[in-house]
Structures are given as structure tokens and as C-alpha cells.
Amino acid sequence: MPSSSNNFRVLVLGGTTEASALCRYLEQEPSISATLSLAGATKQPHLPTLSVRIGGFGGSDGLCAWLKTHGIKAIIDATHPFAATMSQHAATACATTQAPLLRLERSGWQEMPSDKWFHAANLTKAANLLANAPTWKTAPQRIFLTTGRKELAPFKIAPQHRYLIRSIDAPDPASLPPNATILLDRGPFDVQSEAKLMQDYDITLLVSKNSGGSATYPKLEAARLLHIPVLMVDRPVACSNIPIVETAQQAMAWLQAHQVASTRRKV
Incomplete structure (x- = not known):
């Protein structure tokens, strides 16, 4: 125009x-x-x-x-x-x-009393926690990884886990961690469908950036409902x-x- x-x-x-x-x-x-x-x-x-x-x-x-x-x-x-x-x-x-x-x-989203959030300053530190922290190093998790299709490569350093990755467009295969399942979908999502998805894939940990907003907040509500912990990547300054x-x-x-x-x- x-x-x-x-x-x-x-x-x-x-x-x-x-x-x-x-x-x-x-x-x-x-x-x-x-x-x-x-x-x-x-x-x-x-x-x-x-x-x-x-x-x-x-x-x-x-x-x-x-x-x-x-x-x-x-x-x-x-x-x-x-x-x-x-x-x-x-x-x-x-x-x-x-x-x-x-x-x-x-x-940004705020942690509620019934939530269990772990925090990381950035994606690299989040991946390092998954690779090295005692909580997860020796206990393979089934992770719902919702950090975006262009920011998956850091998690290749934690190959002991299984990953469910959701994005609008298909990610670059070279960026994927091992044992990754891809779901192509676009929000907004609701609590019921998010909870069912996490149950169907037996998710034990949600990884998310603190993007805020309502479109993807139901995944946090579903994690709260199912008592699934969250590894939250904090916003840059x-x-x-x-x-x-x-x-x-x-x-x-x-x-x-x-x-x-x-x-x-x-x-």
C-alpha cells in the first residue's frame, strides 16, 4: 500500500x-x-x-x-x-x-504457588542443566521442548532424554537432538488438548521460554494440572x-x- x-x-x-x-x-x-x-x-x-x-x-x-x-x-x-x-x-x-x-x-508469565519451575538465564544454560545437573543427568526425561524451531541445537548436548518438539514450520533436521519427535501445529492451544498431549507422550518435563501471552499459556496450566515441572528460560535483559x-x-x-x-x- x-x-x-x-x-x-x-x-x-x-x-x-x-x-x-x-x-x-x-x-x-x-x-x-x-x-x-x-x-x-x-x-x-x-x-x-x-x-x-x-x-x-x-x-x-x-x-x-x-x-x-x-x-x-x-x-x-x-x-x-x-x-x-x-x-x-x-x-x-x-x-x-x-x-x-x-x-x-x-x-512475562509468573510462577504460581502450585508450580515447580527451574530457571535458566538462556537456552545454552538450560541445555547444560539438562546435560549435567544431578536432577536430570542420570534420569532420562521425556521432555516437551517448546523453545522454537530455530533454537533446538543447544539441546544436542543432552542426548539421554527424549524430546517432543512442536513448531509451526519443520525445523532443520541437523539442529535436532537425538530421540526427537516433531509435531507441526500452530496455536492458540487450550488446557485440555495440552494436558492430553502431555499424557499421551508421558511428558515428565516442560521446557519453555518465558514468552508471556495467552496463546501458549495453556501448556503451563496443563503442566500445573499434571504436576509436571517446568524448566523456564528467563527473558533477556x-x-x-x-x-x-x-x-x-x-x-x-x-x-x-x-x-x-x-x-x-x-x-
Whole structure:
């Protein structure tokens, strides 16, 4: 969709349900010309009627150049909570171009009293725990591994376990740990189906990133129901100087406020 030169131009770094919700608001706001940027990790993403670009920018320098070329006035970083590299590139590029940046990020999941969570700072440390910690080293587990199809290779160092891996698209066979079963499916999921899946595969441990949101939360509810422990990969540390909102409505209000400020500067 072509952008009017008079419109307030915005870049949305997407790939999340929050980004999709924001795009639905932007589709109804003709005074804002928005472009949605997707990394291309999903083969058949659901696309809005907005302008869409797919693929990387070439680091923070490439993103900075793209922002300048397209006259971008504001950026919404609505990437996945674990897309730390892209978020850092956005922060660096916006610091260079002086374009305002907002982080749209859903809150993380919280451990409930009846949960049994183990924590790891990142995927590598999670895999090391599975490979070396006394809890799991000598006691092979049947693991429901839900960390995403591109982040499976670290778990090859723990071949004593059996893995059930679910993803939207098929993972690279070379990245798979031994004894892996692949399920291709797309959420959202409900508690009953998640509990049945874990029972059918006799799951003894759930491994998950703390992505937050409602789409995949039922797996944690099912684990709680079945008294299955969870190895939770904590979120990377966010840039402390970037404002954060949790909803698309809040992000839209932020954009509109910057749009008004930009218009006033032109007068």
C-alpha cells in the first residue's frame, strides 16, 4: 500500500500477536503510514493490508539507513521478547536518527504457588542443566521442548532424554537432538488438548521460554494440572532507557501523541 508523503510514517517491527493487534488499529488510521517489518521466520505469516517488508535490515547500520531513506518518524518494536538482537539494533538506530522508539511487549508469565519451575538465564544454560545437573543427568526425561524451531541445537548436548518438539514450520533436521519427535501445529492451544498431549507422550518435563501471552499459556496450566515441572528460560535483559507498553491500544496512543507533536513542529 503506497504511503502518502504527508502522512506520519511509522515502522512496526513485528512477529507477535501484539504487533498484529497494532496493525489492525493502524489499518483504520489513514493519517499514519505504517510499514510492518517481519524477520521471515514463519513461512506463511498472517499479513495485514499495510505495507509489509520481510527480511533483515543488515544490522543497526542498515536499519538506520532504511529509517532515513523512508522518512520514518517513529518506531514500534513489537518483536518477540527473546528477539534481543533486533531490539538492540532498533535502539542503536533510533539513538542515531533521533526517531522515538517504543517497546510493545507483553508481560512475562509468573510462577504460581502450585508450580515447580527451574530457571535458566538462556537456552545454552538450560541445555547444560539438562546435560549435567544431578536432577536430570542420570534420569532420562521425556521432555516437551517448546523453545522454537530455530533454537533446538543447544539441546544436542543432552542426548539421554527424549524430546517432543512442536513448531509451526519443520525445523532443520541437523539442529535436532537425538530421540526427537516433531509435531507441526500452530496455536492458540487450550488446557485440555495440552494436558492430553502431555499424557499421551508421558511428558515428565516442560521446557519453555518465558514468552508471556495467552496463546501458549495453556501448556503451563496443563503442566500445573499434571504436576509436571517446568524448566523456564528467563527473558533477556531489556534496554533500560526504552519506554515499554503492554497493549496495542497503548502503543497506538503513543503514536498518536507523537504524530500530534510532529505536526506542531511543522507549523
